[in-house]
Amino acid sequence: MRAAVTTGTGGPEVLSVGDVADPRPGAGEVLVDVVAAAVNRADTLQRQGFYPPPPGASEVIGLECSGRIAELGEGVEGWSVGDEVCALLAGGGYAARVAVPVGQVMPVPGGVSLVEAAALPEVAATVWSNVFMTAHLAKGERFLVHGGAGGIGTMAIQLAVARGAEVFTTAGSAEKLELCRSLGATAISYRDEDFVEVLTEVGGADVVLDNMGAKYLGRNVAALATGGRLVVIGFQGGTKGELDIQALLRKRASVTATSLRARPLEEKAAICCGVVENVWPHVAAGRIRPVVETTMPLEDVARAHQLMEDGAHAGKILLTL
Template structure:
C-alpha cells in the first residue's frame, strides 16, 4: 500500500507518498479500515518536525483520524462488519491507504455526512467533548465558553457544540474573514487578537477557556475567567513555559487542566468515543452541528496541506484523500 512517510524530521518537503508494507491483520478487538480520507491536525506537523512521536505500538505514519470502509475485523469484535462506512480516532496512520484501529475507537459515518467529510470529525469532536463538556467542571447551559483559534478545526467544532448545548460563545481569531465564519456558526463575542485584548473584552465573564496557546495566554486567560472557572490547555502554540498567578487562581477558585488525547490508554479513548456517539452524533445527524472543511487535497500533497496549516491559511479542516 501507500502511505505518507517522514523521510527525516523537518519541513513539509520531508513528507513522501511512499510504497510501504501492508499493516498486519487486525488482532483481538481490532478493525482494519480501507481509508477514504484523513484530516490534518497540528499534532501531525509536530510529528513531522520530530517533536511528537507516536505512542508505542502505533503506526509510524501521521494522521490522527480517518474515514473509510471496514475491510476486516479481528477476533472478538462485535458491532462492526466488513463493508460498513466508518470513521475512527487513531493514534497514528491516517495518512495511508489502510490502517488498523481498536474497535472501541470506531464510529459510524453520521447520516447526512459524506464519507470524506466524516474524516474531519473524530479527533476534533473527541478533543472538544473531553475537554469542554465532561465532568462536574464541564460547560453547562447558560455559561460562557472562550475558544482561542475560533476558525480552526477545533474552534469551529467547539463553537457549534457549545451553542447546541445552550452556552454563550466568545472566540479569538486573527482575521475578519475567520471571525465572520465564527459568527455564522453561532459565536456571539468576536475578538480579533491582532486588534483587541480578549482579557479586557471578557474580564471575569468566562466559565471555560479552550486554549491552544499555552504559556503566552495564561495570565490573560485567568483575567478573563469567572469565579469557579476552568482553563483547559490543549495546545502550546504560544510557548511551553510561563508564569501563573497562583494568588489570582486561588481568589477565583479556578482550575487549570492540561490534556492530550493521542497517548491515552485505549480504554479511556473508547469511553470518550462512546460518549461522543451518544451525545454528539445525534446533533450532527439533526444538522445542528457539521464538519467545517476548508479544502480537500490528494494525500500525495500532504506537504502543501501542512504549509497551509502552518501559516493558518485555512478555516476548519483540511482533508486528504489517498
C-alpha cells in the same frame, strides 16, 4: 500499501507518498480501508520530530480517518465488513489502510459524506473530552475558545452553542471572524481587541479552552469567572509561563492540561462513546457541520502540511485516497 512517508524530520518537503507494509488487525481491532484522512497541527509536530507516536502505534502520520471496514480482528462484534466508519487514531491515518482499536471506531453520523466524516473524530473527541467531560460546561455558562476558525475551534463553537452555552472566541482576519460569528460565537479580534476586557465586562468565562499555552496563561486566568475552569490543550505560544496562584485562589478557579493521543484505550473508547451519544445527534440534525477548508489527494501531503503551517486556512484540511 500506499502511504505518506518521510525522509527524516524537517519541513513539509520531507513528506512524499510511497509503499509500506499493510497493517493487520489484532484482537479487538478492525482494519479500515481509508477514504480520507484529516491533517492536524500535531501531525506537523510529528513530522518535525517533536511528537512521536506512542509505543505500538503506527509510524505513519495521521490521527483520524474515514473509510470502510475491510476486516474484523478476533473478538470484534457489532461491526461488519463494508460498514462506513470514521475513527480516532494514535497514528496511521495517511495510508490506504489502518488498524484501529474497535473502541475508537464510530459510525458516520447522518448528514455528512464519507469524505467529510474524516474531519470529525479528532476535533469531536478533543472538544467533548475537554469542554464537557473535564470542564463540565453547562447550559447558560460562558465559554471562550481560542482560534475559533480552526478545526477544534469550529467544532467547539458549534457544540457549545448546540448545548446552550454563550460562546466567545478569538480570531485574526476579517474572514475568520465572520466565520466564527456565522457559527454562533461572539468573535474577538486578537489583533485589535483584548479578550480579557471583553470577558470581564460580561462577568468572565466559566470555561476557557486554550491551545496557546504559556503566552495566554496569565490572561486566560484573568478572563475566568469565579469558579472558572481553564483547560490547556496545546502550546503554540510556548511551554513555560507564570501562574498567579493568588488569582486562582480569589476566583476558586482551576487549570487543567490534557492530551488525547497517549491516553489508555479504555479512556479513548469512553470518549468515543460519548461523542457518538452526545455529538453525532447534533451533526445529524444539522446543528453541527464539519468545516472543511480544502480537500486534496494524498500525493499533495506536503502541500497540505504547508497550508496548515501557513495558518491562513479555516476549518479542516482533508487528504483523500
